[in-house]
Amino acid sequence: MNYVFKSREDPLLISKIKTLEEVMWINDHKMKFKDILSTLPISYEDVIDAEARLQRFAPYIRKEFPEVKDGIIESPVHEINKMKKRLECDYSRKIKGTLLLKRDDLLPIVGSVKARGGIYEVLKHAEKLAIENIMLSIDDDYSVLSEERYKKFFSNFTVQVGSTGNLGLSIGIISAKIGFKVVVHMSKDAKRWKKELLRSKGVKIVEYDGDFSVAIEEGRKRSKEDPNSYFVDDENSKDLFLGYAVGGIRIKQQLSKLNIIVDEDHPLYVYLPCGVGGSPGGITFGLKLIYGDNVRCFFAEPTHSPAMLLALITGLFDKVSVNDFGLDNKTEADGLAVGRASSLATRTMNNVVDGIFTVEDKRLYTFLKTSVDEENIYLEPSAFAGFLGPIYFSEIDNISHICWATGGSLVPTYERKRDYEKALSLLKIK
Ligand SMILES: Cc1ncc(COP(=O)(O)O)c(C=O)c1O
Known part of the structure; x- marks a missing residue:
């Protein structure tokens, strides 16, 4: 197995x-969560306020997206025992803990983790505009927002975003629905199907030759x-977080x-694919709020795009890019193709995240093939980044592992087929 670094100075x-x-890399600057919490720019009360806002919007979501039965955008979590057995066999080791998959690939409406932040921020913006213009009060039934007069009102405003793909889908779909x-x-290399899907919803796409950082800078x-x-x-963005x-x-x-059970004797290990760091950072923050140091959170990045890893080990946060280290930021894991990590996520996670590991693209495809073969679960390549986590910590007794599946259900069949074939060709299977 790969070498484990315990110091950033190595x-x-x-x-x-x-x-x-x-x-x-195991974070050598990690502190006890209760000791660092009060210094962070986000609080427990902020998260509770966000949850309450999502509850207020539930009647609206239910009305506009009838497939979301209770109006709450959430995903299941379950064991993946067949995958576990195959991993044990492939890596010749026993994974002692329970292996779970968190299915954000199944999040309704957008089919990726970016639904969580993206939809929340757009709803919050819509609520603010409607309240400021005396069209809504927080005690109202928010399903009124689907009436034509609201859509007409919202059509006076524009929402813009820079995205590698999934955040764009999330912002595009919910914003277009609101009006x-x-x-x-x-960036030009964002997947074509994501652009086509957005265009079909009436979203304007502006493409850039450079990577994600260029797209976000220009968008801003x-x-x-205007x-x-x-x-x-x-x-x-604090709201995305x-x-x-x-x-x-x-x-x-x-x-x-x-x-x-999650307690001192039964820690929970969570592995989260990381791009700019917003989604793994926010989820880690939420997990640490409820489980404190009994949850250990590890971010997973492609070897070609270790933006968060470089940000934290150099202490330069968003002032450093993977290009500064001669890396090309080219990976099939399009959601993770980020050269420079988020300012908010790096600063918030510096003393909080438990560690970061990198994964080769080829390994993502190996996991993809195993998951399809053993569990009949397709995820997009980015979403497999965390699957190396349970191998690193396979020896520990009495723990549960969660691989956070961050996207996949909207990926068209021809793309899924292409990914599977790519896995076969990388593994030289005919
Ligand atoms: C499928 C998938 N997984 C993980 C991520 C990483 O999220 P973040 O960029 O917030 O770190 C993304 C980002 O777009 C994504 O699309």
């Missing part, structure tokens, strides 16, 4: 990152030029129902 760590080798005009700024600039435009900022954090606190009830 010179071998940077040299392995530069040569695209997989690494695992906002929407512009999504995307263009949005500033006083009626609101920019969803994946690198700095809160939407993800709600997902973290909701896990408690789900795990209790499965009789999974």
Whole structure:
């Protein structure tokens, strides 16, 4: 198995990152969560307020998206025993704990983790505008928002976002439903089906030759030029972060129902794919609010795009990019193809995240094939980044592992087929 680095000072760590080798780094600046919480820019009360807002919007969601029966956008969590057995066999080791999969690939409406933050932020913006214009009060039944007069009102405003794909889908779909005009700024290499799906919803796409950072920078600039435009900022947004954090606190009830105990003697290990860091950061924050240090959260990044890892080990946060280390930020894991991590996520996670590991693209496809073969579960390649986590911690007794599946249900059949075939060809299986 790959070497585990326990100090950011170890010179071998940077040299392995530069040569695209997989690494695992245990955060040597981690503090007790209760000691750091009061210094963070987000509080427990902020997360509870976000959950209450999502509850207020439930009647609206139910009306506009009847497939969301209770109006609450949530996903299941369950064991993946067949996958576990195959991993044990492939890696020649026993995984002692329970292995669970959190199915954010099944989140309604958008089919990815980015639904959590994206939908929350757009709903909050719509609520604010409607309340300021005396069209809504927080005691109203929010299903009124689907009436034509509201859509007409919201059509005076634009929502813009820079995205590698899934955040764009999330912002685009919910904003268009509410009635906002929407512009999504995307890098050219974002997946074509994501752009086509957005265009079919009436969303304007602006494409850029550079990577995600260029798209977000340009989007931010263009949005500033229009006083009626609101920019969803994946690198700095507290609201996005809160939407993800709600997902973290909701896990408690789900795990209790499965009789999974989380305490000092039964820690929970969670593995989260990381791009800019907003979704894994927010979820980690929510999880630590409910389980404190009994939950250990690890972020997983592609070897070509270890933006969060470099941000934390150098202490330079968003002031450093993977390009500064000669890396090309080219990966099939499009949601994780981020060269520079979020300012908010890096600062919030610096003393909170338990560790970060990197994964080669080829390994993502191996996991994809195993998951399809053993569990009949397809996820997009990005969503497999965390699956190496249970291997690193296979020896520990009395723990539960959660691999956070971050996207996949909207991926068209031809793309799924292409991914599976790519796995076969990488593994040289005919
Ligand atoms: C499928 C998938 N997983 C994980 C992530 C990572 O989220 P973040 O960029 O907030 O770290 C993304 C981001 O778009 C994604 O699309």
